């Protein structure tokens with residue numbers, strides 16, 4: 001199955017050069033959170049955490065994703081898109097790309113997760129290495145914005161990050177977009 005997105009990319013900046021002054025109070029701690037976001041969301045949702053698998057299938061990465069993943073032009077990935085919710089309220093839209101050449105050995109099980117959070121597997125694997133994280137402000141028309149907001153007209157901006165992970169030396173890229181209902185007061 002193929003998925004089509006706007007290919008206009010937001011301005012992704014590395015963690016260290018990101019201008020945090022622009023970020024609303026209460027959003028920065030989500031963007032900078034260094035551990036498993038799944039675990040952090042579970043804690044914040046106090047027993048109401050849910051993960052909904054939106055789609056999984058073959059796709060072509062966006063140009064900047066391809067470069068981060070070190071893939072050749074025309075290469076394909078397994079694309080997994082999920083929503084992480086508190087009850088029925090979506091808090092985070094996550095899009096993970098696993099290049100075909102990463103789908104050997106340990107990374108294979110990442111394709112069999114269904115509604116089990118990827119973070120649980122990733123953060124319990126001793127071969128996992130966390131690489132670069134980039135942040136961006138996304139607006140309507142940017143790639144991923146429509147998928148994350150399900151086309152909701154009322155949403156004008158989203159904050160997001162993407163992190164390169166390695167599992168047994170093989171790369172995968174996780175995009176996480178924080179949706180308007182995520183709590184912005186630190187518990």
Ligand SMILES: C=C(O[C@@H]1C=C(C(=O)O)C=C[C@H]1O)C(=O)O
Pocket residue numbers: 035036037038039051080081082092094095096116117118119120122174175176
């Ligand atoms: C990378 C993590 O995994 C989370 C779970 C995901 C999934 O199940 O597809 C995707 C992205 C993350 O938000 C994490 O918990 O930090």
